[in-house]
Amino acid sequence: MNLAADLFSVVAIGAGVFFYLAGTVGLLRFPDALSRLHALTKADNLGLGLVVLGLLPRAESPLAALKLVAIWALVQLAGATTAQLIGRAVRRKGSAA
Amino acid sequence: MTEFLLATAGVILLTVAVGLVRILSGPGDADRMMAAQLIGTGGIGSLLLIAAATGARGVEDVALGFALLAAFASAAFVNSGAPAEEPDADATDGR
Amino acid sequence: MILLQALDIGLAFLVFAVAAWTIFARGAFAATVGYVVYGLLLSLVWIRLFAVDVALTEAAIGSGVTGILLIGAAARLRGAEAAADEEQPSGFSRLAIASLCVLVALALAAVVLLFADQGPSLAPQAMQHLPETGLGNPVTAVLIAYRAFDTMLEKVVLVLAVVGVWSLAADKYWGGAPGEARAERPEPTLAFLAQILAPLGILVGVHIFWVGADEPGGAFQGGAILAAMWMIVMMARLTEAPQTRARWLRLALVAGPLVFLAAGVGGAIFAGGFFAYPPGFAKPVILFIEAFMVLTIAVTLPMLVTGPPRREPRR
Numbered sequence: 001m002n003l004a005a006d007l008f009s010v011v012a013i014g015a016g017v018f019f020y021l022a023g024t025v026g027l028l029r030f031p032d033a034l035s036r037l038h039a040l041t042k043a044d045n046l047g048l049g050l051v052v053l054g055l056l057p058r059a060e061s062p063l064a065a066l067k068l069v070a071i072w073a074l075v076q077l078a079g080a081t082t083a084q085l086i087g088r089a090v091r092r093k094g095s096a097a
Numbered sequence: 098m099t100e101f102l103l104a105t106a107g108v109i110l111l112t113v114a115v116g117l118v119r120i121l122s123g124p125g126d127a128d129r130m131m132a133a134q135l136i137g138t139g140g141i142g143s144l145l146l147i148a149a150a151t152g153a154r155g156v157e158d159v160a161l162g163f164a165l166l167a168a169f170a171s172a173a174f175v176n177s178g179a180p181a182e183e184p185d186a187d188a189t190d191g192r
Numbered sequence: 193m194i195l196l197q198a199l200d201i202g203l204a205f206l207v208f209a210v211a212a213w214t215i216f217a218r219g220a221f222a223a224t225v226g227y228v229v230y231g232l233l234l235s236l237v238w239i240r241l242f243a244v245d246v247a248l249t250e251a252a253i254g255s256g257v258t259g260i261l262l263i264g265a266a267a268r269l270r271g272a273e274a275a276a277d278e279e280q281p282s283g284f285s286r287l288a289i290a291s292l293c294v295l296v297a298l299a300l301a302a303v304v305l306l307f308a309d310q311g312p313s314l315a316p317q318a319m320q321h322l323p324e325t326g327l328g329n330p331v332t333a334v335l336i337a338y339r340a341f342d343t344m345l346e347k348v349v350l351v352l353a354v355v356g357v358w359s360l361a362a363d364k365y366w367g368g369a370p371g372e373a374r375a376e377r378p379e380p381t382l383a384f385l386a387q388i389l390a391p392l393g394i395l396v397g398v399h400i401f402w403v404g405a406d407e408p409g410g411a412f413q414g415g416a417i418l419a420a421m422w423m424i425v426m427m428a429r430l431t432e433a434p435q436t437r438a439r440w441l442r443l444a445l446v447a448g449p450l451v452f453l454a455a456g457v458g459g460a461i462f463a464g465g466f467f468a469y470p471p472g473f474a475k476p477v478i479l480f481i482e483a484f485m486v487l488t489i490a491v492t493l494p495m496l497v498t499g500p501p502r503r504e505p506r507r
Contacts, residue, residue, distance in 0.1 A: 006098055013146070017105050020142065024112040027135075028119050033127045040116070040131055044138040051105075051142045055149055067157040068145070071164050074392065075138060078168030081385040082134050085175040088381065090127040103195045107202060114206050121213055121226060129225045136232045144236060147199070155244050155408035158400055162248055162417055163232070165393050166256040169420045170228050172385055173260050176427050177221070177267040 005057040012054030019047035033090050041083040045076050099150045106146035113139035130174040137167030200240060207233050220266035220273060227262060231255025244408035245331040248400070252416035257493050260423060264497060326475030328406030335410065336478045340467045344452040347485060350492045351445055358436055361500035367437035368501035375429035386428035393421035401486050405475065411482040415489030422494045433498045435505055441491065448488025455481050 026039025052072040059065035116135045120128050141160050148156035210233060214226030231254040238247035269276070281289075318330055318338065325337045335343050361368070401414025425431050434441050455477060459468040469477050 009098075010101060013102070013105050016142070017108050020109050020112045020139065024116050027116050033123070033125070036119075036123075036128070037131060040134055040138075044135070047109075048138045048142045051109075051145065055145055058149055064157055067161065071141065071145075071157065071160045074161070074164040074168070075141060077388060078164065078171065078385070079134060079138065081381060081388075082168065082171040082175070084381045085172065085385070086127065086130050086134075089130065089175050093125075093127060100193075100195055103199055107195070107199045110199070110202060110206065114202075114209075117206075117210065117229065121210075121217075121222070121229075126221055129222055132225045132229050133232075136229050140232055140236060144239060147236075147239065151196070151240075153239060153242055153244060155403075156239065158396075158403065158407070158409060159235070159239065159244060159248050159251065161396050162400065162413065163235070163251050165389065165396060165417060166251050166420060167232070168385065168389055169256060169424050170259055172382060172424055172427060173263050174225065174228075176382070177263045 009054040009057055012050050014054075016047045016050030016054060019043050019050060023047060034087060037083055037086055037090070041079040045079045048072060048075055102146045102150035106143040106150065109139055109143040109146070113143070130171065133167050133170040133174055137164065137171070140167070203233070203237060203240065207237060220269060221263070224259065224262045224266050228255045228259035231259065245329070245404075245410060245413070248408060248413040249416070252413050252420070256420050257416060257423075257497065260420075260497050264499070324471065324474070325469070325478070326405075326472075327478065329404060329408065329410070331408070332404050332410050332478075335412075336481060337469065337474065340452070340456065343485075344449055344456065347449040347452060347488055350488070350496075351449060354445060354492055354495050357496055358500055361436075361502070365501040365504060367435065367505035368503045369433050369435045369505075370495070370498040370501045370503075371426060371433040372429060373503070374432040378429045382428040383430055386425045386430055390421045390425050393417055393424075397421065397486075397490075401482065402479075404482070405479065411485040412489060415486040416493060418486065418490035419493035422490065423497060426494065426498065433494070436495075436501050437505060441495075444487055444491040445495070446488070448485040451484040452481050 020043070023039050023043030026043060027036050030036045030039055049072050052068050056065050056068060059068060113135060116139070117132065120132050120135060123129065141163050144156065144160055144163065147153075207230065210226060210230045214223050214230055217223040217226050232251060234254065235247040235250040238244070238250055280286075315330075318334060322328070322330055322333055325333045327333045327337070358366075397414045397417035399414075400409040400417060401411050402409075404410030404414065426433060456467040459470075460466045463470045
């Protein structure tokens with residue numbers, strides 16, 4: 001059981017790191033602010049979600065596991081809304097920003 | 098297992114560092130507004146991994162606070178970077 | 193282990209690099225962003241030093257509240273930034289300032305690196321007497337039980353700071369409200385964020401205060417998160433800052449230090465010494481004091497950030 005849980009954690013966290021890397025590559029290579037914003041808020045959030053998923057089997061108690069999920073939900077919400085806010089600011093200041 | 102967790106935490110921190118280089122040097126303030134978001138997701142990810150690896154207690158609360166404050170900082174950046182605006186130009190109603 | 197050391201060195205280097213960038217950044221907004229990032233990274237460092245309470249405080253105050261303060265200041269100075277850039281200090285004085293800062297930094301680093309392995313410390317005695325206070329978190333015990341007087345004076349300093357900020361108002365605005373008026377049609381995205389974040393944040397803030405008795409957390413951190421939630425609601429213009437002469441506001445500002453002082457005096461009457469707690473009854477008293485401290489902090493920090501009143505008082 002322990003081995004299965006560890007394997008699950010490794011796979012999930014590994015996938016999470018892959019998405020973090022993908023997000024950073026997007027951040028570096030995309031041509032303008034809006035697409036960079038997209039790479040940052042979508043890919044990195046997914047990476048965090050997978051990392052949280054991988055850490056769930058290792059949580060100390062059900063409450064701690066619940067908190068982990070709450071953290072991810074909060075970051076997801078904040079990320080989505082922040083993307084909208086920043087996108088609006090970029091559009092308002094003109095694409096030269 | 099702890100080595101794996103630490104290694105992944107290190108990789109995530111590395112992505113944060115590289116992302117910061119790109120964001121902080123980006124022309125214009127719009128790029129820099131994203132910094133809080135980057136630190137939020139990357140920082141919380143590596144925070145949770147490091148805590149799981151080193152066994153620090155009570156770190157979920159720090160991560161919760163971190164998430165709230167990163168969102169708050171992003172909103173503040175946007176709010177000030179784009180100065181207080183009048184109602185949208187397409188909402189004029191002759192008031 | 194090697195991996196952990198590499199991680200620590202990498203983190204330290206990143207913090208250093210961000211700090212350097214913040215110093216050399218052009219423009220106040222860029223520097224403020226760098227400062228907030230620096231603060232959040234620093235709280236990771238505190239986690240690595242196993243100082244979880246400090247990490248929470250660093251994130252909340254160091255980058256949260258102070259960051260907002262700086263952003264507000266940068267926004268207000270935007271018009272004057274060009275003029276300020278013209279008045280650069282001469283090359284020689286900049287070199288002198290830089291050398292002084294570097295010398296101080298090197299001296300601090302040398303002192304820390306040359307610490308004896310077992311310096312004089314009261315930590316064992318502090319941990320030993322922890323059960324008598326009824327608390328499980330030694331940091332909270334130090335703040336509210338062993339060094340209660342210092343903490344009370346810190347709260348008094350906060351109130352004085354608010355008085356100082358308010359005294360910057362023009363005479364005709366005294367007693368009025370700071371910040372902007374409530375918007376009739378708040379910007380929908382920001383309003384959405386504030387409406388979702390604020391209830392969660394209040395829950396988290398109260399939780400962190402309550403849990404601070406036994407786990408990392410405490411009144412200051414919880415109060416700072418509550419303050420941030422009020423500030424984001426004000427930023428979204430869903431509500432406006434209260435009039436500075438409102439009685440409830442002024443009462444909330446002084447409630448913390450007053451209750452603290454009353455507890456200290458009460459200790460002199462009932463428990464045999466100024467700021468002594470009755471044995472066996474210490475934890476409820478401590479939580480009672482902390483509750484009012486949370487109120488004061490949650491009200492003081494937004495008042496400091498929104499600044500002096502800028503509108504005339506309403507009847």
